[in-house]
Structure formats: C-alpha cells, structure tokens
Amino acid sequence: SWAPTAAQVGTYTVTFTVSDGSLTDTETVEITVSAAAPVDSDGDGVVDSADPFPADSSEWQDSDLDGIGNNADLDDDNDGVSDTEDSAPLDAAISLWTISASAGAGGAISPAGDIFKAYGTSQSYVVVPETGYGISDVLIDGLSIGAADAYLFAEIQNHHSIEAIFEMLPAGLSLPVGPGLPGIDRVDGGADDTNLVDGSPKADLEYLFQVTLQDYSGADVPQVYLVLNGYAQRMVLTSGAPETGALFSYKTRLGPLEDHLFHYETRDEYGNVLERLPIDDDLAGPRVELMEGRNLVGVPGNIAAEYLIANETLGTSRAYRWIPSERSNGSYERVDSGGAVVPGEGYVIRRSDPYLPLLAGFGEIEEDVYEIEVSTGWNLIANPFSGNVNLSDILVEIGSSGEPPLLWADAVSAAQVVDGMYYYSGKEWGNRNVFEADSADNKAVLTPRIGYWIYVNAADESVSLIVPKPIN
Known part of the structure; x- marks a missing residue:
C-alpha cells in the first residue's frame, strides 16, 4: 500500500512486470496524486481557512474586524461614515468626496484645486475671465455645459471635476x-x-x-x-x-x-x-409684465393725432386719467369719456393683458421736443418717447410772455415745481407711491410706459413741461 503525502503531488508512471519463468508480461500505468480539496463548509466560494464566517454563506469578509460581516455591516471601515456615503468604504482614513477645479490660461476659477466634501453637501464655483478674455467653455466631469460663469455641485454623491476654458476676446464689441x-x-x-x-x-x-x-x-x-x-x-x-x-x-x-x-x-x-x-x-430683452391690479402707465409714440381709445393703446377699457384741481386734490375720469389717449399723459389702469400694446406702426414723435401741459397741483405725466429722459433735462415753461422756459433746476429754485416725482410700487409691493429725485448716485429718470406723479406750484394758468427727445 502507498499513502502519498502533500509533497508527492504530481503524476507518476509505474510499470508492472510479471513472469512464470518462461513467459513475461509488462503493463505501464500513470498514477496522479492530487492535492487535498480545501474545505468550504458554507459553499460561499471562500475556503474555511480564509472565511471569518465559515458557517454563514452570506458573509465572507470583516474588514474592520468588528465581528459583523461586510454585507451586514453599514460601516465596513468603522470610521463613523456609512458605506453608502463613504468615498472609500474600506479605508478608515478616507471618507470625503473630491472635487477638482482647474482653469486654463486667461482666467481663474474659485475655489481652485481639490476640495473635499462630505456626502450630500454642496459646493459652488465662480469662473472669472481676465481682462481681454472671455469664457469659452466649462467642463463638468469632462462634459461641456457651455460658457457658464458659475456652477453649483448640489447634493454631492460622487467625485467630480470642473474645468474652465478661456479665449481671447476679438477686437471690437x-x-x-x-x-x-x-x-x-x-x-x-x-x-x-x-x-x-x-x-x-x-x-x-x-x-x-x-x-x-x-x-x-x-x-x-x-x-x-x-x-x-x-x-x-x-x-x-x-x-x-x-x-x-x-x-x-x-x-x-x-x-x-x-x-x-x-x-x-x-x-x-x-x-x-x-x-x-x-x-x-x-x-x-426682458418681457416686462404689468403688475397685478392697478398700474400707472403712459403711451409713447406718434399717436396724438390718431384719436385712439383705451383698448387700443392701454389694452383695457378700465383706464382713467387724472383731472388736476387747484381747489381739491383732483379727480379721475374714464379715459374714453374725456378724449383720446395721448403721449405724455399718465393713466391709471387695471391689468387685463400682461403687456401694454406695442403700437410700433405709429412710429415715434418726430419733433425734438414734446410739450406736456400741466396745471397747479398734482399731475400724472409720462414719457412721450420710447427712450429714457432725465427729469432734470425737462424744461418748465410758465405763462405766455415769450420768456424762454426755465431749466428744471431753476424752476425748482423758483418754487414753480417740486423737485422729484412719484411712481406706484404696486399692490403686492407696498401699495404706495415711491418718491424719486436726483441723488449723488442716480438721476430721476422717466422710464417709457410708466406713469409719474409730479407737483406744480406755479399759479399761472399756462404751465408746460418741455420734454427733450433722447438720442434716436
């Protein structure tokens, strides 16, 4: 008999010879000695000697040696961060996610370099070109998102990269x-x-x-x-x-x-x-809607001789003009009851459509100035042109003596007009009239299609505002 050892694993050739003294026969055979098969008691594909759970087919690894198999353990490296939120769930020294930010020549990205973020947090970036350069493209994880000047990684769950690419601006605009x-x-x-x-x-x-x-x-x-x-x-x-x-x-x-x-x-x-x-x-440009409810508006353009009604010019029949009075605060009158809509006059309307009609077919006022007749007391006016006009550029003509009109500043100094104007903030935005006047930083500007309240002190029956036409 022969009981091979582990050292004798291999294939052997054995020859058998028999003889009766006169006849002889020989037979050759191969004998293979195989290593003993390792034991895998739970059949999970990991031998018992390497399996910390040899009797449990659902577990075969315990990275943090806490006695809980990796499949059941929610934190395999025992670093306090769950595996689903851990960038390296088997390395206790690493758990954060990396965002790598870089910028090419011609600009910068902030913050730059590698930033390490916890799972589910956010990180924002700003891309700033140098003078003479523009943003050509921004790549997120290698994919283009176009020429963005900012980007936000929200609810981070993976490693990411952001790269800013710049190009030299062409000559001109x-x-x-x-x-x-x-x-x-x-x-x-x-x-x-x-x-x-x-x-x-x-x-x-x-x-x-x-x-x-x-x-x-x-x-x-x-x-x-x-x-x-x-x-x-x-x-x-x-x-x-x-x-x-x-x-x-x-x-x-x-x-x-x-x-x-x-x-x-x-x-x-x-x-x-x-x-x-x-x-x-x-x-x-922007699509600018009327406010909900009441609005103070005006209609610019060459419409004075067209005798247009409120629906045609203001988009609603619920439109009112202001009738000034020296003896009282004045009163409102239905627009269609008192004459056509004209440029330079302000109106109170209730929103019907989101926007005022464009009226482009009537063109702009051709004259270099436009005269708005006003009266003592409160007046509701508007810019007769489609371009901005500074309040301080308006002239004030008083009486019919033939004297040249006063500069706005001179009319203010002479107490003929109050220096400033009011616009309506809107029902949802304070429901009040907001005062504006020239300041060190800003000029009071008559924006087209917005109505403004002004106050006239002049007692003369004939007072007019001479509004200069902007550069056309």
Whole structure:
C-alpha cells in the first residue's frame, strides 16, 4: 500500500512486470496524486481557512474586524461614515468626496484645486475671465455645459471635476458670457428675461446692460451706446481698459412691454456709427409684465393725432386719467369719456393683458421736443418717447410772455415745481407711491410706459413741461 503525502503531488508512471519463468508480461500505468480539496463548509466560494464566517454563506469578509460581516455591516471601515456615503468604504482614513477645479490660461476659477466634501453637501464655483478674455467653455466631469460663469455641485454623491476654458476676446464689441439673456443681468439677481419675483410682476426692478470693447488700435476710444427700443443711451466704463478689454454698462428700469429690443454701437465724436452688435438684428430683452391690479402707465409714440381709445393703446377699457384741481386734490375720469389717449399723459389702469400694446406702426414723435401741459397741483405725466429722459433735462415753461422756459433746476429754485416725482410700487409691493429725485448716485429718470406723479406750484394758468427727445 502507498499513502502519498502533500509533497508527492504530481503524476507518476509505474510499470508492472510479471513472469512464470518462461513467459513475461509488462503493463505501464500513470498514477496522479492530487492535492487535498480545501474545505468550504458554507459553499460561499471562500475556503474555511480564509472565511471569518465559515458557517454563514452570506458573509465572507470583516474588514474592520468588528465581528459583523461586510454585507451586514453599514460601516465596513468603522470610521463613523456609512458605506453608502463613504468615498472609500474600506479605508478608515478616507471618507470625503473630491472635487477638482482647474482653469486654463486667461482666467481663474474659485475655489481652485481639490476640495473635499462630505456626502450630500454642496459646493459652488465662480469662473472669472481676465481682462481681454472671455469664457469659452466649462467642463463638468469632462462634459461641456457651455460658457457658464458659475456652477453649483448640489447634493454631492460622487467625485467630480470642473474645468474652465478661456479665449481671447476679438477686437471690437462682444457680449459678456453668462447665464440668461446675453448682455443683460437683473440687478436683484433674479431671472433677467422677466420682471417676476416669486411669480409676481414687479415694476421697479433694474436691469444692467453690459458689453465688452476690445480696441488694439491705440486711437481715441470710441463712445459706446446701448440702443434700447430705438433710442441710444451712453454707456459708462465699468472696468478694464479698451486695449485689454473694457466692460461698459448701463443700468435702467423697463416699462411694461413684451418686446424690448436692443443692440450695442460704438460711435465717433461726430456720432457716426463705427460698429454695431449684432450687425443686423436686435437682441430680445426682458418681457416686462404689468403688475397685478392697478398700474400707472403712459403711451409713447406718434399717436396724438390718431384719436385712439383705451383698448387700443392701454389694452383695457378700465383706464382713467387724472383731472388736476387747484381747489381739491383732483379727480379721475374714464379715459374714453374725456378724449383720446395721448403721449405724455399718465393713466391709471387695471391689468387685463400682461403687456401694454406695442403700437410700433405709429412710429415715434418726430419733433425734438414734446410739450406736456400741466396745471397747479398734482399731475400724472409720462414719457412721450420710447427712450429714457432725465427729469432734470425737462424744461418748465410758465405763462405766455415769450420768456424762454426755465431749466428744471431753476424752476425748482423758483418754487414753480417740486423737485422729484412719484411712481406706484404696486399692490403686492407696498401699495404706495415711491418718491424719486436726483441723488449723488442716480438721476430721476422717466422710464417709457410708466406713469409719474409730479407737483406744480406755479399759479399761472399756462404751465408746460418741455420734454427733450433722447438720442434716436
């Protein structure tokens, strides 16, 4: 008999020979000695010698040696972070998720480098181009999301990467890159394509129009204009320099209108247009709705001789004009009962449609000035043009003596008018008339399609406001 040992594992050739003295026979056979099969008592594929739970087919590993198998253990590395929220569930030294942020030449991303975040938290990033550069693209985990200037990783559950790519701005005008409408930011941070705040229209929101000018010529810097609804507004240099990229801005409110259209221009000192952006078309601006309930509005344009009724011009028959009175506070009169709608007059309406009618087919007032007749006491006026007019640029004509009209500041000094005006905030936004006057930082501006209260002290029967036409 032969009982092989583990050291004799292998294949052996054995030859057997028999003989009776006269005859002989030989037979050769192979004998294979195999290693003893390891024991796997629970049949889980892990031998008993390597299985901390040899009698439990559902468990075969205990990473943290806590006596609970990895399949049942909710924290395999015993670091206090559950496996589902742990970036390395078998390494007690690592549990946070990594976000790697990088930026190419021409700008920066903040914060930069690697940041380690707990599961379910958030991390925001801001992308800022250097002067003379714009954002070309932003890659999230290698995939493009376009030229975004900010990004938020919300409820982090994986490792991530963010990469900002920049490009040198072309010579001339170009639009800053960012979310929402190109070239526009709403000052309060809301959606720049509407005037909605928490779903309700608000009248006194401000919009910041911006454009970048890159000028390598070294010549005199051209003037930069925003042309909004056909009227040019001079923009101011906000940051940078033209030779490396200068940002120009113009801040304004917008009246209730569905189709605010705009473009940008550079002009020389004589007013000649040097460049237009876009070259042919206009960009679509915010869609500004009337407020719910009562609104103070006006209608700009060349409509004085058209004898248009309230429905045609104000979008509703529930429209009223103000009748001033020296003896009382004045009174309201139904618009269609007292004459046609005219530019320069303010009206009180209740919202019927979201927007005022455009009335583009009637064109703009052709004259360089427009006269608004006012009376002693409170008057409800409006801008007769579709471009902004500074209150301080309005002249005040008193009487019919032939004397030249007074500058607004002189009329204020002579106590002929009160320096300032009121607009209506809206029922949902304080339900009050808000006073505005020139300050060190801002001028009081008559925004088209908004009505304003002014107070006239002059006792003369004939008082007029001479409103200059903006640059067209």
